[in-house]
Amino acid sequence: MTGTASHRTAEEIGRTEAGPRPLPPLGSTREVPLPNVEESTLPNGLRVLAARRASVPMAEVRLRVPFAGDDPTHSAVSELLSSTLLTGTATRDRIGIDDELAAVGADLGVSVDPERLMVSGSGLASGLSEVLAVLGDVLTAAAHPDAEVNRERERLVERITVARSQPRTVAREALQRKRFGDHPITREMPTEAEVAAVTAEQVRALQAAALVPRGSILTIVGDIEPAEAIAHVEKQLAGWTSDSSARELSAPPAIVPGDLELVHRPGSVQSQLRLSAPAVRRTDPDYAALQLANLVFGGYFSSRWMENIREDKGYTYGAHSGVEFVPGGAVLGVDTDVASNVTAAALLETRYELGKLTAVPPTAAEVDSGRAYAIGSLLISLDSQGGLASTISALAADGLGLDWLRGHPARLESVTTEQVAAAALRYFTPTAFTGVVVGDADVIGEGVRALGGITGP
Amino acid sequence: MPAELPSPELHRATLSNGLRVLIVPDPDTPVVGVAVHVDVGFRSEPEGRTGFAHLFEHLMFQGSESLEKLAHFRHVQGSGGVFNGSTHQDYTDYFQVLPAAGLERALFLEADRLRAPKLTIENLRNQVDVVKEEIRLNVLNRPYGGFPWILLPPVLYDTFPNAHNGYGDFSELEQASLDDAAAFFDTYYAPGNAQVTVAGYLDVEETLRLVEKHFGDIPARPTPHRPSFFEPIPGAERRQAVPDAHAPLPALALGYRLPDPAADLDGYLGHMLLASVLSDGEAARLQRRLVHADGLVTDISASAGLMGQLDARDPDTFTITAVHPGSVDPDRVVAAVDEELDKLAAEGPSTDELSRQVARWSAGLHQENDRVMYRMLGLGARELLYGRAEIADELPGRLAAVTPDQVRSAAAALRSAGRGVLLVEPAADQGENE
Numbered sequence: 001m002t003g004t005a006s007h008r009t010a011e012e013i014g015r016t017e018a019g020p021r022p023l024p025p026l027g028s029t030r031e032v033p034l035p036n037v038e039e040s041t042l043p044n045g046l047r048v049l050a051a052r053r054a055s056v057p058m059a060e061v062r063l064r065v066p067f068a069g070d071d072p073t074h075s076a077v078s079e080l081l082s083s084t085l086l087t088g089t090a091t092r093d094r095i096g097i098d099d100e101l102a103a104v105g106a107d108l109g110v111s112v113d114p115e116r117l118m119v120s121g122s123g124l125a126s127g128l129s130e131v132l133a134v135l136g137d138v139l140t141a142a143a144h145p146d147a148e149v150n151r152e153r154e155r156l157v158e159r160i161t162v163a164r165s166q167p168r169t170v171a172r173e174a175l176q177r178k179r180f181g182d183h184p185i186t187r188e189m190p191t192e193a194e195v196a197a198v199t200a201e202q203v204r205a206l207q208a209a210a211l212v213p214r215g216s217i218l219t220i221v222g223d224i225e226p227a228e229a230i231a232h233v234e235k236q237l238a239g240w241t242s243d244s245s246a247r248e249l250s251a252p253p254a255i256v257p258g259d260l261e262l263v264h265r266p267g268s269v270q271s272q273l274r275l276s277a278p279a280v281r282r283t284d285p286d287y288a289a290l291q292l293a294n295l296v297f298g299g300y301f302s303s304r305w306m307e308n309i310r311e312d313k314g315y316t317y318g319a320h321s322g323v324e325f326v327p328g329g330a331v332l333g334v335d336t337d338v339a340s341n342v343t344a345a346a347l348l349e350t351r352y353e354l355g356k357l358t359a360v361p362p363t364a365a366e367v368d369s370g371r372a373y374a375i376g377s378l379l380i381s382l383d384s385q386g387g388l389a390s391t392i393s394a395l396a397a398d399g400l401g402l403d404w405l406r407g408h409p410a411r412l413e414s415v416t417t418e419q420v421a422a423a424a425l426r427y428f429t430p431t432a433f434t435g436v437v438v439g440d441a442d443v444i445g446e447g448v449r450a451l452g453g454i455t456g457p
Numbered sequence: 458m459p460a461e462l463p464s465p466e467l468h469r470a471t472l473s474n475g476l477r478v479l480i481v482p483d484p485d486t487p488v489v490g491v492a493v494h495v496d497v498g499f500r501s502e503p504e505g506r507t508g509f510a511h512l513f514e515h516l517m518f519q520g521s522e523s524l525e526k527l528a529h530f531r532h533v534q535g536s537g538g539v540f541n542g543s544t545h546q547d548y549t550d551y552f553q554v555l556p557a558a559g560l561e562r563a564l565f566l567e568a569d570r571l572r573a574p575k576l577t578i579e580n581l582r583n584q585v586d587v588v589k590e591e592i593r594l595n596v597l598n599r600p601y602g603g604f605p606w607i608l609l610p611p612v613l614y615d616t617f618p619n620a621h622n623g624y625g626d627f628s629e630l631e632q633a634s635l636d637d638a639a640a641f642f643d644t645y646y647a648p649g650n651a652q653v654t655v656a657g658y659l660d661v662e663e664t665l666r667l668v669e670k671h672f673g674d675i676p677a678r679p680t681p682h683r684p685s686f687f688e689p690i691p692g693a694e695r696r697q698a699v700p701d702a703h704a705p706l707p708a709l710a711l712g713y714r715l716p717d718p719a720a721d722l723d724g725y726l727g728h729m730l731l732a733s734v735l736s737d738g739e740a741a742r743l744q745r746r747l748v749h750a751d752g753l754v755t756d757i758s759a760s761a762g763l764m765g766q767l768d769a770r771d772p773d774t775f776t777i778t779a780v781h782p783g784s785v786d787p788d789r790v791v792a793a794v795d796e797e798l799d800k801l802a803a804e805g806p807s808t809d810e811l812s813r814q815v816a817r818w819s820a821g822l823h824q825e826n827d828r829v830m831y832r833m834l835g836l837g838a839r840e841l842l843y844g845r846a847e848i849a850d851e852l853p854g855r856l857a858a859v860t861p862d863q864v865r866s867a868a869a870a871l872r873s874a875g876r877g878v879l880l881v882e883p884a885a886d887q888g889e890n891e
Contacts, residue, residue: 007643010576010635018674020523024565026536029556030658032487055485056823086739094749098739102813105820107738124820151749158755158782161705165600267702270590270598301540302531311527314586317594337594369535376537376556380488384827 034382034402037392038226040234044241045214048233049392050226051402053385059125059222059229060389061108063135064397066215067117068184068249073198074206075114076190080149081203081211082112083156085119087148089141094148097134106131114185115249115327116397117211122386125223129232136236142207149200157192164189167265167337167438171272174263174436179276180252185326213237215246217396221389251328254278258434260347262448262456264441271343271439273350275334277432279323282398288411289423290323295370296362296420297321297353297428298334302369305353309336315346325398332427334435343439344447351451354430361421375409467836467846468661472669474677475649479840480664481656483829489657490833491563492552493571494841496652497645498545498769499623500686508625509633511544512588513641517551518542519580522573526580529566536562539830544623546769548841554830557658561667564655568671571651576638585630592624600703604881605710605778606763612697613712613774613877618686647678654837657829687772690714691875700884706755709787710778711794712877715761716870717771719843724870726856727863728775729766731871732759733814734806734864735777735797740813742797747779753790754779770842775871787880798868805865812857819853 035051042048067078086108087094101108104127111118123131163169169189176186218237220229255278280286291299298305298321309315319336334354338346362370381387382405395404437448441457448454468480502509520526533540538555551570553563596602607622614620653672655664701708716724735743736759747753757779762768781790806814825831832849840846 007640010639013639013642014522014573014575016522016573021565021569023523023532024561026558026562027560029558030487032485056827058820058823058827095740095745099813102738102740102817105816105823107817107820122820122824124816124823151752154752155748155755158706158780162600162755162780165703165705167598268598270593300534302527302534307527310587311583314583315590317587317591337590337598339590339593369531372537373534376559377539379537379556380539380554380829383486383488383829384824386824386827 029379034406037402038230040230042213042234042237044238045245046237046240047217047396048220048230049217049396050220050224050229051388051392052224052226053221053388054223055385057125057223058122058385059128059131059220059224060122060385061120061131061135062219062389062393063119064217064393065117065211066115066246066248067112067210068115068247069210070184073194073202074184075187076194076198077202077206078112078117079156079190080153080195080198081144081206082110082117083152084144084148084203085110085138085142087152088143088145089137090143091141092134092137097138100130100134103127104130108135114187128220128224128229129236132232132236136240139211139237139240144200144203144207146200149203153195153198156195160189160192160195167268167270167272170263170265171274171436171438174261174438175274175276178261178436179255179331179434183252185249185252209244210247212242212244212246213240214242214244215248217393219389219393219396221392222385249327252326255331255434257432259453259455260435260437262441262445262454263436263438264457265438266440268340268438268440270337270339271437271444273334273336273338273347273435273437275350275433275435277332277427277434279330279332279427281325281330282400282404286423286426288408288415289419290427291374292367292370292412292415292420293357293362293424293428294321294323294332295373296366297357297424299370300373304357305350308353309338309346309349313342313345313349315339315342315349334433340439340443343437343444344451347437347448348451351430354428354433357424357428361424362417364417367415367417367420371412371415374412378408468665470665472648472673474673474675475647475680476672476675477652478665478668479652479654479837479846480659480661481654481833481836482659482661483657486658486829487557488554488829489557489560489563489655489659490552490554490829491560491567492550492654492833492837493567494652494654494837495549495646496547496650496683496841497549498547500546500618501645504617505629506633506637507621507629508588508623509637509641510549511623511625512584512630512633513638514542514544514549514551515584515588516576516580516638517570517574519577519584520575521570522575523569524566529570532562532566538563545764546623546773548838550834550837552830552834560655560659560664564667564671567653568675571646571648571672572675574642576635576642578635581633581635581638585633588625588630589627592627596624598703600701600705601708601881602703604708605712605776605879608699608881609710609712609774609776609877609879610763612695612879613691613714614688614772616686616688619688619772643678644681647680648672648675649677649680652837652841654833654840656833656836686770691877693875694878695875696878696880698880698882701881702884704881704883706780707783707787707883708778708780708881709790710776710879711791712879713775713871714874715773715775718767719770722848723855723859723863724867725761725767726859727867729761730811730814730856730859731801731864731867732761732775733818734801734810735759737814737817742801743777743794746797747790747793751793753785753793754781756780767839767842767848783883791878795872798872801868802865802872805861808861811859811861811864815857815859818856822853
């Protein structure tokens, strides 16, 4: 097909005179100690964490504000607050805020979910003070101007419409409802109607009541002197005060194992399988063993489930399992997207692999491979300012410091194959799961129902 | 204000079989990366075999003389590393990032498949299925699938290499044969048509020795002739509408031709900064006008390069994409974009406006530099495409030197040439077509 006169056959290409060669051994990896994190709690209650990582002349900023709310309008109001936080203060307008950030190579972004509001960004380290000045201004004096709220409300409605046309959003919403009922943790995306009803007054009231320093954590990592960075924060964010504390999300109800719910998405050419079971948090004695059991099941490419349904059967492009932390606990997620005509077959193989993990537990070789991957990929993920900043921020929200991370490779090393087998039995037993199957029920319904354990249309 | 990135230490060599080697030490990291860039992308795949370059990329993970199926993944991950590969217009890359202890193992794994991949009919059939799932996931089962990278080129370009779908048609993927794979490998995966980049914690001499040890005995083969993919810039606007069964809102893409970065790098950089002045940040021209002042679009974005900046040889595409409410006529969106381009073509951006965008670029390049994977891939791709990895490190300085008048010229160039206009129209009742 390439037009060349002649070429070797596939068989000739795959063979050399010398024959197969042995895999070289591993060498050594140098130790790069994690930096010390300096910590200070401001009089306003804000916890500030700062660490020096001078690999590039940048600084990363993460502000995490617990942002839960019970009111049915909370999700819509907080989404709009997040969209208009950077659109104006008493002294800066939307353009002015962006110009000031851009002048020091900085970007700030705001996101919100049922658990927390995050302001994340980065900029040249030399401009950290300017970035914090803008941050301090929007935290204390964001005006959420009527015109900006009106325009962002329209855009938010349009974006939500687009997001809900994505199969992954449909599947995520169905899964959240299935496992957590109507707990506020399920309100990840408001409806268009809820957003359309939000007023600028509601947004401003929520900022005053909920965007508060006590209980919040600001993390800064980069080419900075930690003490100096903390001094900048003290100066720029001292005026951010409130009598109340940031609101933590309550624990969702425990997952109740049960049938998978079939959710109809007309016209789908693929189906989303989303299974879920209870898991444990980082501080649980089982955590390292669970992490390794998960890797063996579906937590990385070289897992049983991926090798089965992708590399053997060709049912999917990707299959992934992993632990997701929720307030007060954790859940296991088992996710894949497969063609409609193999949905039942993929579900069968998924249940088979869950059962197999408990009945034919991970071997020593499987555990060793997962262990090496867990330790190595942790090292790689921490090898950048951004990765380190996000990790410090997430651990701090969980009440943990970098010492937990420093000790984690040793914990992974000490887990035995038997402990991984025990974790597999405890957390991957097929009867522990619930979940959803999203797809065109007219095409996949009969096949998946025949397997049993399915409810819905 | 942006400083040059720290002067990089780039070490080059060429093995006797023609394989090019780029070694980039970084004493501050505990990780190392190995990338193989092969000088063939989806523009080189033949008619009747759309998607073959990408399918072949998948096959290269399926085993080689010393490695059974699945062994490549297991050895990389079992050494604590991560891997991937990707197919672009003009090149295909394969890469791994691992704790530094895995350096020789990574070189071995890459060399084994560049020397003797195990191409079997079972693996071919299996990966055709996997690629079809990838296309269902990223194109067929979601809104705006393939927008704009698959949908825009056929509007702007006339020739098969530039216009066709690089993911491929299902029927053509299904027709791919083992002999096609053998011919593709023998032709394009010759060592003289490839380059190895090693970056991260390493000793230069030792790394060069290991590269020679593992890649050195791959026999030389003729290096394929690399055709020009040039075609004339269209003189007028071409317009095409496509239905999207999943999209709730219309979208549009404008495609223009970019200057050839090999011949006119500064002209290309002027277009890169034009894209930023148009759409990066709340203060950018199209954000202010179309998103906020006129309320015409939900989101709008401009960028140089169909698959990224400085990621292809000539010809490549400057794109402006927008999602807009159904109540807004797309012609109003296009007219407002044209007015903003006209303003820039007449007066250019202000000095401050431009220097703010340069500062953001500079910061973004620092961030990219902070990850061994991105740094390695950026250096490797520029070395392969333009013969100058240095471009990656010179970018902050060269962008800082771009004048408002160069950005003005870029805007004028867009306004004076033909373009492709792609309209994506929601069509909820349309049947799925695969």
